[in-house]
Amino acid sequence: MTQRGEVEHLNDIVAKYPEVPQLIILKTDVQRRGVFYTDSALSVLDEKKHSITGTHIFGTRDGKIAPRPESLLLRDGTSIITTPTAIEDNPYVVDLLYGQPYLFDGGEPIEEVDYWPAPAFYGKLTRSGIPMQKIVSARPQRLVINPHRYCTFWNNSNGCTFCDIVAQIKKGKKDLQIQVRPKADEIAEIVAEALNEPGRYSAVFLTSGSVINGTEPFDEEIDIYIEVFQELGKLFRTKKFPSQIIGTAYSEAQLERLYRQTGLMSYTADIEVLNEDLFNIHCPGKAEWIGYKEWKRRLVNAVDIFGRGFVNTGLVAGIELTTPHGFKTEDEALSRTLEEAEDLASQGVSTVYIVWSPRPDTVIGNQKNASLDYYIRLAKGLHELRVTYKLPIMFDDYRHCGNHPDTDLSRLLPF
Amino acid sequence: MPLTLQPIIRLLLDDTGTTRIVATTSEDGSPYAVISPFLHLNHDGFFVHLELLETSITNRNLLRNLWFDRKAAINLTGKDGRSVLVKGVPVKAIISGPIFSEYYTKVRQAFGDADLSTVWLIKPVEIVNETYAERKIEEETQYPFSVHLDRLVNRKKSTQKKDRP
Incomplete structure (x- = not known):
């Protein structure tokens, strides 16, 4: 084995x-x-054509913040969402082959790749003068919004063992001027601009760190999503529009509120590991505030609201x-x-x-x-x-x- | 000469009256064929098929063909009966970026409120001439036993006999 x-x-x-x-x-x-980009591979990186790292909510494997391709596309349209890795750790190497970015392993060319295309709104400024890509980023067919880049599980050091969201926002605030909580109307302003690009997006995606505050725990987290979704909803002619959040596991009342008051169409609550003992160890904040069995129960209940x-x-x-x-x-x-x-x-x-x-x-x-x-x-x-x-x-x-x-x-x- | 530079391919694709069909097979070999109204060649000699529906059988079959290096078939038939069949391998599915946006706009200009799932690039690997008039001559020359005898009857002679009192 x-x-x-x-x-x-x-x-x-x-x-x-x-x-x-x-x-x-x-x-x-x-x-x-992971991947390591050679100087040649980086030499063809063009911020006018390609998505360049900038607004990651999580950090990189090599611990660096530097301009590199956000991620890669394979020939079948599949993305490789990967992270730059130190060459000493034996990653795949992205180099050029006849001018085309290519994955190499052991010096052998393996497969051609494309850098993710840059959205048209990258490089533009909001009305308040903030570069749009600092607030909204994009995958090949999805808009990505992080309305709250902080997880309150870290307040008592109960963040997940694999997560660096708080460490990253500290780096990001300093190095990239990333906001912890951008304004909802400014997010909508950027999404409106993004939607001017034909055929570029087929979904809006929101995710944040968990926010325990509220009358019921996580009410404030839901309020943040609802506020953003209601601003986004003004942009669409349908009540519901293709969208997803990755949020905390909410109670039935919270899910109902989220579903009824927004255009949200799908719901994800990451349990991270499917074993109660390991969940308690790796996700102590989730265990403290919700618990493993309750997390699963809430997921199942969400099906009644959002559908199979x-x-x-x-x-x-x-x-x-x-x-x-x-x-x-x-x-x-x-x-x-x-x-x-x-x-x-x-x-x-x-x-x-x-x-x-x-x-x-x-x-x-x-x-x-x-x-x-x-x-x-x-x-x-x-x-x-x-x-x-x-x-x-x-x-x-x-x-x-x-x-x-x-x-x-x-x-x-x-x- | 690259396969797609054969003059008949260009001639047929340049004619808006040409019927363009893409045929694929499913996992169990079931055949499936659809009209591909936007089918054309790009600058690199690949056929470009625009798949409008993400969940269409053709889209899934093309993906399976790309993943497992299997062939699809393209048929081009002109109004004058000229016809070619091209076997090809799907080599790229474009779902984002400037090429995708360009085709997305074209599709919507042509069809109104339409969508575009995937821009498929199909690399031709074999061309078969299916023009009936040419294939008929070839067949009858190479395979004389494929011909029905009634077609070979000397009608003039038999008619003369029949006319005798």
Whole structure:
């Protein structure tokens, strides 16, 4: 069995899983190992044409803030959302091949990539003179808004062990002049400008850190989303518009309020790891304020409000194997994770994962993520659950997010 | 000479009256064919197919073909009966950026309130001449046993016999 962190040959995994597209295996491995951009690769980076790092809510693996491609696109339209990684850590290398950015491994060219295209609104200023990309960013088909870049779980040091949102905002405020809480009307001003670009966006996405304040905990977090959504709603002729939030797990009353008062169409509350003991260890703030069983119950309740195929939860896949508390083998981790994911799927909640990228300003940033074999088996397993339970996942697919190898596989779902 | 520089391809694509069809197969081999009204060649010699619907069977089949290196088929048939079939491999799905925006605008200019899912680039790997008049000559020359005998009957002679009192 492959051990965690061991370097595997991509071709061996491709041969082992012929039913999984090679491009998705490659994407997963690039996310697992990270990328290093050569000077040549960076020489063709053009802020007028390409999205350049700038407004990340989370940090980079090499701990640096520098102008680099925001992320990469593969030939099938799939994104590789990855993070610059120090060359000493054996990442894939992005270099040029006949002028085209290309992924290299061990000096061998593997696959062509494109840098994400720059949105037309990048470089423009808001009426108050703020560069628009400091407030709203973009993926290839999605507008990304972070209305509150602070997580109050960190107030008593109960932030998640894999998260560097607070460390990043401290860096970002200093180096990038990123605001913790931009104004709702200024966000809407930027989105209005963005929508002038034909065919560029098919969803609006909002995510923030958790905000415990309010009459009921998290009321203030919901207020922030509602305020922004109501401003955005003025831009559309339909009451509901393609949109997603990744928020905390809210009570039924809060979800009802959020759904009724906004144009929001889908809802994600990331449970991060599908095991109660590990949840308590890795997400102490979520455990303190909501609890594991209640988090899952709230996810299931959200299906009644948003509908099947419009609610999911995310995993930071790989943290379940970290020492000293994690599962001892990948087989056990896979089996236990999929068992709980199936319980959620049977009740209408999809589970998606991101490849955990250990980052320096996090509690477990010095550990390694899982093997490629594990990540491919996990992607297959989560995708197969969607097949079994006929759960669509378009709101969080390659086009609307691009960060989940399992939902890449679901592009072929016939529903 | 690159396959797509063959004059007949250009001639057919330049004619707005040409019927353009993209045919694909599903995972189990089921065939599927659709009209592709915007089908054309780009500057690099790739066919450009504009897929308007994200969940269409053609879109999924093209993605499967790209992922697993399988071929699709393109048929071009002109009003005068000239016809070619091109086998090709989908090599790129463009969903964002200036090329996508350009086609998105074209689609909407042509169809009004339409959408665009994917700009597919299909690399041609084989061209088959399907023009009936030319294929007929080829067939009858190379495969004489494919011809029905009634077509070879000397009608003039038999008619003369019939006319005798």
